[in-house]
Amino acid sequence: MKAILVRQVGGPEAMELVELPVPQPKANEAVVKLAASGVNFIDVYQREGRYKVPLPFTPGQEGAGVVTAVGADVTSVKAGDRVAWSHFLGAYAEYAAVAADRLVSIPQGVTDQQAAAAMLQGMTAHYLSHDTYPLKRGETALVHAAAGGVGLLLVQMAHNIGARVIATVSTDEKAKLAREAGADEVILYTQSDFEAEAKRITGGKGVDVVYDSVGKTTFEKGLSVLRPRGMMALFGGSSGAVPPFDPIVLTQKGSLFLTRPSLGNYIATREELVARSGAVFGMMAAGKLKLRIEHTYPLAEAQRAHRDLEGRKTTGKLLLIP
Ligand code: NDP
Numbered sequence: 004m005k006a007i008l009v010r011q012v013g014g015p016e017a018m019e020l021v022e023l024p025v026p027q028p029k030a031n032e033a034v035v036k037l038a039a040s041g042v043n044f045i046d047v048y049q050r051e052g053r054y055k056v057p058l059p060f061t062p063g064q065e066g067a068g069v070v071t072a073v074g075a076d077v078t079s080v081k082a083g084d085r086v087a088w089s090h091f092l093g094a095y096a097e098y099a100a101v102a103a104d105r106l107v108s109i110p111q112g113v114t115d116q117q118a119a120a121a122m123l124q125g126m127t128a129h130y131l132s133h134d135t136y137p138l139k140r141g142e143t144a145l146v147h148a149a150a151g152g153v154g155l156l157l158v159q160m161a162h163n164i165g166a167r168v169i170a171t172v173s174t175d176e177k178a179k180l181a182r183e184a185g186a187d188e189v190i191l192y193t194q195s196d197f198e199a200e201a202k203r204i205t206g207g208k209g210v211d212v213v214y215d216s217v218g219k220t221t222f223e224k225g226l227s228v229l230r231p232r233g234m235m236a237l238f239g240g241s242s243g244a245v246p247p248f249d250p251i252v253l254t255q256k257g258s259l260f261l262t263r264p265s266l267g268n269y270i271a272t273r274e275e276l277v278a279r280s281g282a283v284f285g286m287m288a289a290g291k292l293k294l295r296i297e298h299t300y301p302l303a304e305a306q307r308a309h310r311d312l313e314g315r316k317t318t319g320k321l322l323l324i325p
Contacts, residue, residue: 005325006096007305010059012052015306015313018062018095026100028074033103035086038115039299040094041065042308042321043123043152044216044241049092050309053244056092062305063094063323066101067109067119077103085109087118087280089126090267095305097325104273107280112288120294120320121156123266125283127238128156130269132164133282135262136212136234140165143210145201145228147217148241149186150177150318155295157214158184163291169204171197171221173315180295180318192221201228209257212236219243231257238264295319 008021028034046062048054067087070080080086086106093099109118131153132138144161148154149170161168162185170186172178178189190200201210209230215221218240226235237245253259270276286292298321300308311317 004097005302006061007063007302008059008061009050009056012050012058014051015309017050018305018309020303020305023061023096025098028072028077028100030074030076031102031104032074032100033070033077033080033086033106034072034098034100035066035068035088035106036071036098037066037068037094037096037325039067039119040096040302040323040325041089041119041123042300042305042312042323044239044312046095047309047313048240061093061096061099063096063099064092065089065119065123066094066099067115067122070106071098073103079103080106080108085115085118087115087122089123090270095302095323097302105276107277110284110288113284116296116299116322117287117294118284119322120296121283121287121292122280124152124320125156125286125292126270126279127153127266128160129279129283130264130266131157131214131236131238132160134269135236135238135264136214138164138166138212141167142212143167143169143205145169145171145197145210145213145225146186147171147192147213147215147221147225149181149184149189151216151241152317152320153216153239155180155184155319156292158186159292160286161185162187163286169201169210177318184293196224197221198224198227205230209233214238216240217242218245226252226256226259229256229259232259233257234260234262236262236264296322298322299324
């Protein structure tokens with residue numbers, strides 16, 4: 004089978020298209036023939052070595068397709084089932100062996116591509132808006148990189164809850180998409196000071212929560228736009244990692260809460276994984292969550308997908324098609 008392999012961490016060129024044997028399932032695994040693999044920013048961190056993965060490895064944390072074989076202990080799925088997963092490495096390939104308890108069924112009416120696009124970023128948007136800081140109607144959220152993969156889904160969920168959404172994006176095209184997703188206010192943070200703008204928009208009151216996936220370039224100012232006892236949910240570092248930080252700043256800015264959550268801790272049990280993915284698929288079925296799958300690439304063009312994602316050229320979801 005064709006697969007992407009990273010032998011040494013580095014730039015996009017570290018991803019090679021190679022021929023590997025089709026994996027055989029271990030006792031607790033199912034082998035899935037991929038219809039689509041999701042591209043996520045975490046793939047970039049792993050490829051460049053910011054997040055450590057034993058070498059060599061096949062990147063990709065998310066996929067969807069059809070089960071072709073199962074291990075001796077697997078009873079939850081069988082050959083022919085349509086399944087999807089996230090948070091299990093090895094999806095940039097034609098086939099992947101996945102722990103069966105990480106697989107969820109794809110409901111009727113949801114295509115394989117939609118499932119691959121919704122799992123990781125959809126469940127992330129869900130836990131952030133429903134669990135990390137459970138937004139309430141009438142509250143105000145600041146969502147950075149609002150036209151990105153997680154961003155567009157998070158804006159929709161916050162809007163559906165009835166929260167007021169202030170979005171930041173880098174271009175007019177992205178601003179339009181954020182508005183269509185339900186953002187009430189959009190700030191071009193590459194052209195104006197989002198701290199001053201967010202304070203102006205909230206009449207100096209500050210926002211209840213900042214959902215920050217951008218990190219290095221936004222974190223510090225984000226703390227300054229929170230209301231007293233508001234929450235900074237720092238969930239990524241697309242612009243780079245946040246430098247070391249003195250917690251006394253949280254006191255000085257108004258007894259703030261800071262969390263650095265990760266999806267893995269919010270789908271740690273089988274029950275939570277099934278409930279959260281089910282909630283996301285349910286929103287899609289009800290027409291309340293629209294996916295934007297503008298960017299599909301052949302598996303062989305994984306390097307180009309990474310260059311586009313890192314180059315801020317993309318909106319919504321990127322998929323690799325084996
Ligand atoms: P996105 O589609 O959001 O792409 C990243 C976006 O970040 C860009 O489009 C860009 O939007 C913005 N950005 C700002 N500064 C930079 C920069 N210097 N370089 C590149 N991009 C920049 O990616 P994903 O939706 O896949 O992921 C978003 C973030 O969420 C990532 O940091 C990822 O690690 C994190 N994440 C965290 C999870 C968790 O559980 N903790 C789970 C899933 C994702 P613009 O041009 O508008 O500025």
